[in-house]
Amino acid sequence: MSTPGGTIVQPIIEINKLNLYYGQFQALKDVSIEIPERAITAFIGPSGCGKSTLLRTLNRMNDRIPGTRIEGKVAVGGTDIYSGEVHVETIRKKIGMVFQQPNPFPKSIYENVAFGPKQHGIHSKKKLDEIVEQSLRSAVLWDEVKDNLKRSALSLSGGQQQRLCIARALAVEPDILLMDEATASLDPVSTFKIEELAHELKERYTIVMVTHNMQQAARVSQQTVFFLDGEVVEYSATQDMFAEPVDSRTQDYISGRFG
Numbered sequence: 001m002s003t004p005g006g007t008i009v010q011p012i013i014e015i016n017k018l019n020l021y022y023g024q025f026q027a028l029k030d031v032s033i034e035i036p037e038r039a040i041t042a043f044i045g046p047s048g049c050g051k052s053t054l055l056r057t058l059n060r061m062n063d064r065i066p067g068t069r070i071e072g073k074v075a076v077g078g079t080d081i082y083s084g085e086v087h088v089e090t091i092r093k094k095i096g097m098v099f100q101q102p103n104p105f106p107k108s109i110y111e112n113v114a115f116g117p118k119q120h121g122i123h124s125k126k127k128l129d130e131i132v133e134q135s136l137r138s139a140v141l142w143d144e145v146k147d148n149l150k151r152s153a154l155s156l157s158g159g160q161q162q163r164l165c166i167a168r169a170l171a172v173e174p175d176i177l178l179m180d181e182a183t184a185s186l187d188p189v190s191t192f193k194i195e196e197l198a199h200e201l202k203e204r205y206t207i208v209m210v211t212h213n214m215q216q217a218a219r220v221s222q223q224t225v226f227f228l229d230g231e232v233v234e235y236s237a238t239q240d241m242f243a244e245p246v247d248s249r250t251q252d253y254i255s256g257r258f259g
């Protein structure tokens with residue numbers, strides 16, 4: 001697949017003819033897209049169009065919702081994640097997720113970040129210390145918290161809590177980070193910090209973000225996917241979509257005529 005500037009990059013996620021049903025209701029319709037490695041892909045579209053549903057499909061979070069049925073294929077790194085051979089835990093280790101509301105555990109900053117590695121069998125204090133520091137540095141939170149890692153995560157500001165949740169996700173060394181409106185509950189300064197962070201992280205990780213904020217999609221993403229009623233209307237390099245959308249419905253949405 002090609003990206004802005006015409007560079008050919010490898011898609012890390014390939015979604016092919018995906019249909020998803022909640023009971024009788026079809027929330028995703030024949031979705032086929034590719035997501036490039038080490039870049040930010042933004043999902044945009046009006047409320048209820050299926051953005052979060054597709055995001056959750058990428059790490060099988062929809063499995064938890066009773067009555068959900070899926071058809072089609074989602075391949076991550078060439079492996080069909082819905083084939084019986086793949087364990088959900090393996091997928092969630094490779095694909096971390098950050099939600100709209102920061103949701104740190106009611107534990108210390110240190111324990112929040114060390115939790116995932118411990119679950120995966122790392123118990124050496126030295127190794128855990130390294131992971132905690134590295135993850136907090138990657139999430140650009142280290143300098144703010146390094147003097148008191150025992151402090152409760154819940155005592156941090158909303159923006160710090162969200163960066164802690166990103167550090168927690170990074171601690172298990174994922175390849176992909178899913179962000180479901182990760183800045184929607186934050187003030188503009190915290191939002192800017194998370195956007196800057198995403199910009200840095202894309203050098204090492206693939207990021208897929210759902211956002212209601214078109215300016216944010218235009219600012220930070222390299223690829224944008226526009227959804228309407230469970231269908232992908234259009235997807236392309238972000239600069240192309242915002243400069244010259246192909247479909248009139250995309251034009252109407254990005255120019256604020258509906259949504």
Ligand SMILES: Nc1ncnc2c1ncn2[C@@H]1O[C@H](COP(=O)(O)OP(=O)(O)OP(=O)(O)O)[C@@H](O)[C@H]1O
Pocket residue numbers: 022025027045046047048049050051052053054065210212
């Ligand atoms: N657990 C569920 N059970 C039944 N229907 C659901 C469920 N979750 C979502 N839906 C429906 O699926 C459709 C897509 O929802 P989804 O949350 O993916 O949209 P969205 O584009 O992310 O919306 P928003 O921007 O408001 O978060 C909506 O019609 C929604 O009501």
